[in-house]
Amino acid sequence: MLSKAVLSTSLLSALVAAAPKPQVSGYANADASFSVEYPTGTPAASFGPDSQIAAQPTQSGSAYPRVSADPTGATSHGPFSGTPTTTGAAKAPATLGTAIAPLPPNPTATYYNTNGSPQNPMPIPYTPAGGLGTNGSEPRYMVNSDFDYESIQLGLYQEWIELDLFNNGLAVFSEEDFLEAGLTAEDRAYIAFMAIQETGHASLLTNMLGETAAPQCTYDYPFRTVREFIDFNQKLTRWGESGVWGFINHLDSREVGQLLSQSIATEARQQMSFRQMLGLHPMPVWFETGIPQSWAWTYLAPYISSCPENTTRLAWQNFPTLHIVNQANPNRFSPNDTKPNEVAGNRIADPADSTIPADESCVGVDPLENPGYSCAPGIVRNRSEPLSFPGKLVNLTWEQPGQAVGPNNSYITATSAGTPVFAAWVSQLNLTYTPLTMTGNNTGYTYQPSSEVYQGDPAANDTMFLAITDSNPYLTPFNLSMINPHVVALGLYQAG
Ligand SMILES: *[C@@H]1O[C@H](CO)[C@@H](O)[C@H](O)[C@H]1NC(C)=O
Ligand SMILES: *[C@@H]1O[C@H](CO)[C@@H](O)[C@H](O)[C@H]1NC(C)=O
Ligand SMILES: *[C@@H]1O[C@H](CO)[C@@H](O)[C@H](O)[C@H]1NC(C)=O
Ligand SMILES: *[C@@H]1O[C@H](CO)[C@@H](O)[C@H](O)[C@H]1NC(C)=O
Ligand SMILES: *[C@@H]1O[C@H](CO)[C@@H](O)[C@H](O)[C@H]1NC(C)=O
Ligand SMILES: *[C@@H]1O[C@H](CO)[C@@H](O)[C@H](O)[C@H]1NC(C)=O
Ligand SMILES: *[C@@H]1O[C@H](CO)[C@@H](O)[C@H](O)[C@H]1NC(C)=O
Ligand SMILES: *[C@@H]1O[C@H](CO)[C@@H](O)[C@H](O)[C@H]1NC(C)=O
Ligand SMILES: *[C@@H]1O[C@H](CO)[C@@H](O)[C@H](O)[C@H]1NC(C)=O
Ligand SMILES: *[C@@H]1O[C@H](CO)[C@@H](O)[C@H](O)[C@H]1NC(C)=O
Numbered sequence: 001m002l003s004k005a006v007l008s009t010s011l012l013s014a015l016v017a018a019a020p021k022p023q024v025s026g027y028a029n030a031d032a033s034f035s036v037e038y039p040t041g042t043p044a045a046s047f048g049p050d051s052q053i054a055a056q057p058t059q060s061g062s063a064y065p066r067v068s069a070d071p072t073g074a075t076s077h078g079p080f081s082g083t084p085t086t087t088g089a090a091k092a093p094a095t096l097g098t099a100i101a102p103l104p105p106n107p108t109a110t111y112y113n114t115n116g117s118p119q120n121p122m123p124i125p126y127t128p129a130g131g132l133g134t135n136g137s138e139p140r141y142m143v144n145s146d147f148d149y150e151s152i153q154l155g156l157y158q159e160w161i162e163l164d165l166f167n168n169g170l171a172v173f174s175e176e177d178f179l180e181a182g183l184t185a186e187d188r189a190y191i192a193f194m195a196i197q198e199t200g201h202a203s204l205l206t207n208m209l210g211e212t213a214a215p216q217c218t219y220d221y222p223f224r225t226v227r228e229f230i231d232f233n234q235k236l237t238r239w240g241e242s243g244v245w246g247f248i249n250h251l252d253s254r255e256v257g258q259l260l261s262q263s264i265a266t267e268a269r270q271q272m273s274f275r276q277m278l279g280l281h282p283m284p285v286w287f288e289t290g291i292p293q294s295w296a297w298t299y300l301a302p303y304i305s306s307c308p309e310n311t312t313r314l315a316w317q318n319f320p321t322l323h324i325v326n327q328a329n330p331n332r333f334s335p336n337d338t339k340p341n342e343v344a345g346n347r348i349a350d351p352a353d354s355t356i357p358a359d360e361s362c363v364g365v366d367p368l369e370n371p372g373y374s375c376a377p378g379i380v381r382n383r384s385e386p387l388s389f390p391g392k393l394v395n396l397t398w399e400q401p402g403q404a405v406g407p408n409n410s411y412i413t414a415t416s417a418g419t420p421v422f423a424a425w426v427s428q429l430n431l432t433y434t435p436l437t438m439t440g441n442n443t444g445y446t447y448q449p450s451s452e453v454y455q456g457d458p459a460a461n462d463t464m465f466l467a468i469t470d471s472n473p474y475l476t477p478f479n480l481s482m483i484n485p486h487v488v489a490l491g492l493y494q495a496g
Contacts, residue, residue, distance in 0.1 A: 066203040068216065070196065071167055079220045080305040084410035090313040092146065098416065099485045133254045141208055144253040150315045151247045152256060153214055154293050156205040157314070158240045158300060160216040162267075163198035165236065166191050168221060169229035181226035181363065182377040183277060194270050201263045208256050217307040217407055222350040227278065227331060227363065231351035234274035235492060236300075238463040239349070241267050242289050243296025246480065275463075279362065279375030280330055281382070284461040284496040286453060287428040291465055292481035294319065298413075298490050301406030302347045311407065317484065318405050318413045321348045322468060322491030325395035328387040329353060330494060333362035333373040335387045340395070349492045388495045390450035390458060396423070396436070397443045398468060398489035418470040420444070420488040427464035427495070428453045431480060433472040444468075448495070466493040 024030070113119060120129035133139065143149045170192055178188055206213040223229040244264040251257045272282045294317035301318055328335035329342045329352040337360065343350045358364065367374035372384030388394075398420075403413045422433040423446040432451040438444040451459045469486040 064203075064207075066199045067206045067213075068163065068199050068202055070199070075164065075168075077168065077219055077221065078305060080218075080408055082306070082408065084404070084408045086313070087404070087410050087412060089317065089411060090150075090315040092315075100482055102482070139255045139258075140253070141255045141259060142210070142253065143208055143256055144251075146315075147247075148251050148253050148256060149209065151251065151293055152205050152209055152260070153312060154297055154300075154314055154316060155244060155260065156202060156209065156214050157217070157304070158243065158296065159198050159201040159205060160214070161219055161300065161303065162236070162240065162270075163195055163202060164216065164219055165221065165233065166195035166198065168219075169223070169226070169233070170195075173226050173229065177226045181230070181277075182279075183226065183230075187277065187377070190273070194273075197266055197270075201266070204259055204263060208253075208259065212312045214312045215308055217304050217311065219303055220305040221303065222345040222347055224344060225354045227354035228344050228351040230274055230277045231330065231354070232349070234271060234278055234280070235349045235351065235463055236303075237267055237271035237274060239291065239296050239299040239465075239492070241271050242291045242465070243293060245288060245290030246292050246296070247290075249478070276379060277377045278330060279378055279381045281496060282380055285428050286457045289427050289429070289464065290477055290480065291426060292484055294481075294484055295465065295467075295490060299349050299492060301411055302349075304407045307407035313410075318411045319467075319487050319490040320399045320401045320403070320413045320415055322396060322398045322466065322489035324466065324491050324493055325397060326393075327352070328494050329356065330375060330387060331356055331361050331363060333365055333375070334360070334385055335383075336385065348490070352494070383496075386496060388448055388460070388493075390448050390460065392448040393445055394423070394448055394466075394493075395443075395445050396468065396491070398491075400442065415488050417486050417488045420468045420470060422469045422472050424467040424469045424472075424483065424487075425449055425451075425460055425464065425493070426467070426480070427462060428457070428459050429477055430459040431475050431483070432459055433469070436468055460493075461496040464493050464495050466491045 111119075118128045122129055123135075127134075143152050170188055175185070175188075178184070202216075221229075221232065223232050241264055244260060244267070248257050248260055248264070251260075268288065276282050297314060297316040298319045298321075302321075323341070323346070325340050326338060327343065329338040331352055331354045332338060338352075342353045342356070344353055354361075354363075362373055362375035365374040365376070367376055367378060367381065372382055375381060375383075399413070401413045401415045405411050405413055420436055420438070423436050425432045425434065425448075430451060430453055432449040434446045434449050436444050436446050448460055453459050467483070467490045468488045469483065470488060471486050473482060473486065475483055
């Protein structure tokens with residue numbers, strides 16, 4: 001990234017010289033008890049051959065094959081213009097109710113330790129009693145309920161689009177386009193590596209589903225520039241990651257949860273890297289949030305144009321789209337100056353417009369000359385003017401239900417909620433409601449909340465989630481999906 005080039009050796013030594021000053025307010029007596037002498041001399045300019053160290057010959061290529069090779073042929077993209085052969089979400093033969101009724105805590109959830117020692121007989125030495133999947137039963141790495149099946153199938157739809165998307169940006173933009181956005185050949189190779197990671201994730205999820213696992217589909221992307229590609233990636237991986245945090249601890253199969261967590265840890269790193277490539281703070285939160293599956297599907301579906309015949313359908317809901325009219329544009333050094341609907345298109349998670357005038361853009365601002373005003377790629381950028389802030393008036397419009405979305409336009413947006421009354425902000429560990437003031441049909445405003453997770457951590461930050469709802473049920477991360485019957489429309493909010 002660009003920052004590599006500007007961190008010259010002379011700059012590093014200047015930072016070292018400044019180090020003994022107190023750097024952390026309130027943290028006294030941190031005197032260094034060590035001292036070190038820096039080697040002197042000129043940096044290396046010729047490389048290799050190295051020492052020939054002990055090794056033995058190896059072979060690779062015997063591992064389990066991937067469900068998708070690296071790309072080898074033509075791909076097609078763009079909107080779908082046919083007629084769906086089937087419509088609506090997948091359904092079981094019976095549906096038993098319209099909302100899950102709240103219950104008291106599970107009667108077995110009573111463990112509390114007051115003396116700090118293990119309470120129950122230990123099965124073997126050094127092994128405290130309890131846990132699931134710890135009694136020696138053989139792990140079965142397969143989905144084990146409709147809930148698991150539909151959740152992992154949704155995850156697979158997400159891995160497939162990521163595989164195509166990361167490659168697509170590399171294929172449609174030139175080396176010069178990337179350099180203009182501050183991204184070098186090494187950064188492009190990194191994005192290409194992320195695409196290959198997705199072939200592994202798609203293979204894993206396919207294997208845990210079995211023969212009805214969904215194949216790759218055809219996609220329709222909203223970006224026109226490298227900045228918009230990167231912005232769309234940081235948004236798409238945000239709901240991909242949060243979608244998994246939302247359901248992973250509800251899975252019946254602990255084994256599937258185990259492997260899924262080991263792949264979503266990688267996706268989380270992708271999300272952070274795309275934020276860095278956009279010159280956003282890599283993680284302006286203390287906790288990553290989880291969202292219900294129907295939310296992840298609502299964000300994803302509009303970007304899938306068609307899927308092959310017989311592709312397994314999903315059971316999740318598509319909510320109507322909520323548009324954040326004055327969504328802050330991360331390409332501006334002065335996000336307050338963002339114009340209404342300053343986005344590349346009109347779908348739910350379209351990237352911010354990157355074609356604003358050069359003297360209003362933060363992309364070309366030199367981070368060393370004007371720290372706090374640059375959004376060039378970097379390990380971390382500190383926005384002197386935050387993208388958004390507690391108390392900001394947020395204008396909203398939302399769509400009517402009944403719109404065709406998703407593969408082959410074969411899913412229909414729906415809501416079972418009544419009149420919208422609240423805006424529901426989902427970020428970190430929190431769901432915060434603010435009153436919604438209606439100003440017309442499907443139009444209104446609210447104010448960004450100032451709620452905190454713990455003192456000093458404003459809840460609303462990062463790329464986060466915003467819904468409008470008909471009521472304000474108290475929900476926490478493990479029962480957030482009980483919000484679904486109350487959701488009128490759903491949007492993505494760029495808070496930081
Ligand atoms: C969700 O969980 C919280 C406890 O964390 C509980 O107080 C609340 O009543 C639950 N909400 C519903 C609708 O069951
Ligand atoms: C072992 O633990 C699993 C839950 O992890 C449980 O379903 C199973 O019944 C247990 N097996 C035995 C023999 O207790
Ligand atoms: C989080 O958001 C606030 C504005 O609400 C901003 O001032 C703050 O710098 C953000 N935190 C980080 C780490 O960027
Ligand atoms: C979706 O449309 C494509 C292109 O027209 C078609 O080939 C495919 O069979 C359709 N898929 C489904 C599930 O109907
Ligand atoms: C789709 O399923 C039908 C019914 O099972 C089958 O006849 C048809 O060959 C399948 N089409 C494809 C492309 O697999
Ligand atoms: C952005 O607007 C807020 C609210 O009016 C204001 O407090 C803040 O100073 C503005 N930012 C700048 C950089 O002027
Ligand atoms: C980071 O930005 C904040 C304003 O959001 C400012 O107070 C602070 O001084 C900045 N820090 C650095 C290191 O630029
Ligand atoms: C946002 O809503 C406020 C309050 O209704 C209104 O004054 C303002 O014009 C709206 N701005 C936009 C861009 O719609
Ligand atoms: C809202 O919709 C109703 C019925 O469709 C219509 O009569 C009314 O004029 C609309 N109001 C506004 C402010 O657009
Ligand atoms: C946010 O979440 C934390 C941790 O669960 C909780 O203690 C706090 O009460 C929540 N804050 C709000 C405003 O809901």
